[in-house]
Amino acid sequence: MSVNDSLVVVVLAQAVLYGTPLLYAALGELLAERSGVLNLGVEGMMLFGAAVGYWVTQSVHGADAPVLVLALVGAALSGAAMAAIHAFLTITLRASQIVSGLALTIFAGGLGLSAYFGAELDLASLPVTHQFASLDVLGLADLPVLGPILFDQSALVYASWVLTLLVAVYLGRTRWGLNVRAVGEAPASADAMGINVTRYRYIHVLVGGALAGIGGACFSLSIIPNWFAGDSLVNGAGWIAIALVIFAFWRPGICLVGAYLFGGLSALPSALQAHGVTIPPEFLYSLPYVMTIVVLVVVSTSLAKRRLGAPAALGIPYVREER
Amino acid sequence: MIRLERRLDQPKWLSVAVPVGSLIAAFAIMAVILAVTGHAPGHTYRQMLEAGFTGNGAFSATLLSATPILFTGLAAAAAFRMQLFNIGAEGQLYLGAVGASWIALKLGDGDAGSTPLYVLAMCVAAGVMGALWALIPGVLRAFANTNEIITSLMLNYVAGFLITYLIFDSSSYWRDVSTLQAQSFPQGKPMPAGAEWPTFGSSVVVPLGFLIGLGVAASLWMLYSRTRFGFEVSVIADSPRAARYAGMRTRRKILAVMAISGGIAGIGGASQIGDFTHTLDPTGLQGAAFGYTGIVVAALARYNPFAVCLVAVLLGGLQNAGFTLQGPDFPSGLVGVMQGIILFCALGGELLIRYRVTISRRARARADTGSAAEPAR
Known part of the structure; x- marks a missing residue:
């Protein structure tokens, strides 16, 4: 047995695979939260993105690459459309961000629009036609240890690395990024500086939704290329992505690390079972959820100590005349 | 121009009227979705009323x-x-x-x-x-x-x-x-x-x-x-x-x-x-x-x-x-979609409970603020 078939390498390679949807969704949520809007609808937006992405691959015929790009565009647009509802309710109508986000997850999720959409178009009965294949980058896929982890992944993975870098540079090194942070920390001051708070919030919530949609499409086009009715496709990844943003102290680079940590936990059950470990699977399946709680507890106690925290205006609607 | 003014007191009747209004709005929106996806809303609603x-x-x-x-x-x-x-x-x-x-x-x-x-x-x-x-x-x-x-x-x-x-x-x-x-x-x-x-x-x-x-x-x-x-x-x-x-x-x-x-x-x-x-x-x-x-x-x-x-x-x-x-005949997921829309409408309606929406023409609004500012000088 080569080293690349060992449990550790398999889990690490799968960690990158399973971590990628988390990374997209978490980066999207991070952008929205940095602008001061908490969106708890990630789970719903992801599932709807997964459904629409899958539908596009079914209804467009052609070579893999253009069809898959189109599918991602479709997933992004559908995620953004869902986010637009949340943006309108919370930014324009000043509704509670928490309740609106929960409503979005119920509306778009496995018992709502995604199921409706999937059933109306009979997605579950359609066979897979296009999916993201792993690329053998520079012919290094057979490299011991690093090969399967870094060089044998799909284009979605490499694009997510570029995206992480872009988001980090955008937030930390550009004028717009500075404005976003101002809007999230002190909207009244930002407003006084002439920054359009409403516009910034809308844009970032929509982009966040688009990225959640792409994250969902990672499931239906790459990890489990298929569509099932119900919740089981995304299965809580949206909620883990929200936790990930807290874990990452609202910083994109740490999101990348955290995504692979949780991706590894999601990959562990099937890898262990393949290696003949006989722990009841339910305990293994609970692992990512339990670990999310553990990580959150550790982070929230240290957050308090180090005075690192959420954007100050997170969750608070901005009303010019009531500041 | 639409302006929102915070209500000082929230009238009792509004906290009944707004949820009821939200429900009606939600059913109207849902009717559009049903019609667009090729279901007759009237028929579906009648069926739901009977079954429920x-x-x-x-x-x-x-x-x-x-x-x-x-x-x-x-x-x-x-x-x-x-x-x-x-x-x-x-x-x-x-x-x-x-x-x-x-x-x-x-x-x-x-x-x-x-x-x-x-x-x-x-x-x-x-x-x-x-x-x-x-x-x-x-x-x-x-x-x-x-x-x-x-x-x-x-x-x-x-x-x-x-x-x-x-x-x-x-x-x-x-x-x-x-x-x-x-x-x-x-x-x-x-x-x-x-x-x-x-x-x-x-x-x-x-x-x-x-x-x-x-x-x-x-x-x-x-x-x-x-x-x-x-x-x-x-x-x-x-x-x-x-x-x-x-x-x-x-x-x-x-x-x-x-x-x-x-x-x-x-x-x-x-x-x-x-x-x-x-x-x-x-x-x-x-x-x-x-x-x-x-x-x-x-x-x-x-x-x-x-x-x-x-x-x-x-x-x-x-x-x-x-x-x-x-x-x-009855698409799956319809119930969740309905629940979501009802909640969205209720959240939107919340605004009407907390704020008074006044619609005034832009020119008049300006004149108002102008005259209000006058005595202060």
Whole structure:
């Protein structure tokens, strides 16, 4: 047995695979939260993105690459459309961000629009036609240890690395990024500086939704290329992505690390079972959820100590005349 | 130009008119979606009304569907009142079902006269289990300041795996292994006859669980609007800082409110066992998403316990109709879409309760501000 078939390498390679949807969704949520809007609808937006992405691959015929790009565009647009509802309710109508986000997850999720959409178009009965294949980058896929982890992944993975870098540079090194942070920390001051708070919030919530949609499409086009009715496709990844943003102290680079940590936990059950470990699977399946709680507890106690925290205006609607 | 002015006092009639208006708006939006996807909205709505309310035996079935979401709705309302977002009613209900079925099986076959004993024991066991499960996020929130939204939600998944494990992947106390058939198709042990909760009425059958839910709603209202505890909860909700200065013990309140909320959801699990399934059924419990529907119920009722009862019956009717009508004619997911739209409309309508919307022409608005500024100079 080569080293690349060992449990550790398999889990690490799968960690990158399973971590990628988390990374997209978490980066999207991070952008929205940095602008001061908490969106708890990630789970719903992801599932709807997964459904629409899958539908596009079914209804467009052609070579893999253009069809898959189109599918991602479709997933992004559908995620953004869902986010637009949340943006309108919370930014324009000043509704509670928490309740609106929960409503979005119920509306778009496995018992709502995604199921409706999937059933109306009979997605579950359609066979897979296009999916993201792993690329053998520079012919290094057979490299011991690093090969399967870094060089044998799909284009979605490499694009997510570029995206992480872009988001980090955008937030930390550009004028717009500075404005976003101002809007999230002190909207009244930002407003006084002439920054359009409403516009910034809308844009970032929509982009966040688009990225959640792409994250969902990672499931239906790459990890489990298929569509099932119900919740089981995304299965809580949206909620883990929200936790990930807290874990990452609202910083994109740490999101990348955290995504692979949780991706590894999601990959562990099937890898262990393949290696003949006989722990009841339910305990293994609970692992990512339990670990999310553990990580959150550790982070929230240290957050308090180090005075690192959420954007100050997170969750608070901005009303010019009531500041 | 549209302007929003904060209302100084919120008229009573608005808090009735706005939810009703939201409902009408939601049904109108849904009609458009139905029409666009090639279903006749009028026909679908008529079918839903019949299957949910007016048909033969429909209202009894609706009350049965309304019972679990009445409990989860009250659970959500109890916590949301304090700005404590317990969205773990789903898992707390599962744990309640586990506790209730455990005690009922322990008590074994009693004589039929002991049903009140079973009901009491099941409610207590379920309430305790639900409260303990809810105290996990409660303790974490109170002492580690961990966001209870995510922790309580994560525990829903864990609770789901737990009940699946109990029936499908172990030979636990709850699993029926008495026959060969039950060994190959895993199912829970049937409850003893005494643990079947009675029903009341003949033309409209009211399950005992629903009545218990009404009692819980009344007690919750008493607790929140007639006691010192309830007053402190509302102060903490409105202004945590003021509450701290006044010496209110926020941590204890968090723990108490989470325990109450989880306990109510847990009793919902007992009612599922006693009123409906008469066995621990992981697939049925997880498919129904009672906990999430409870959030819709609570939000639509604006966290008022009595309104929760009404809304639960309404959404119970919707769920019952969805269950009865499922098939090619009635798209799956319609119920969730409807719930989402109703909640969106209610949230949008909230604006009308808190703000007065005035529409004035831009030129006149300018003139107004101009004349108002004049005397100041």
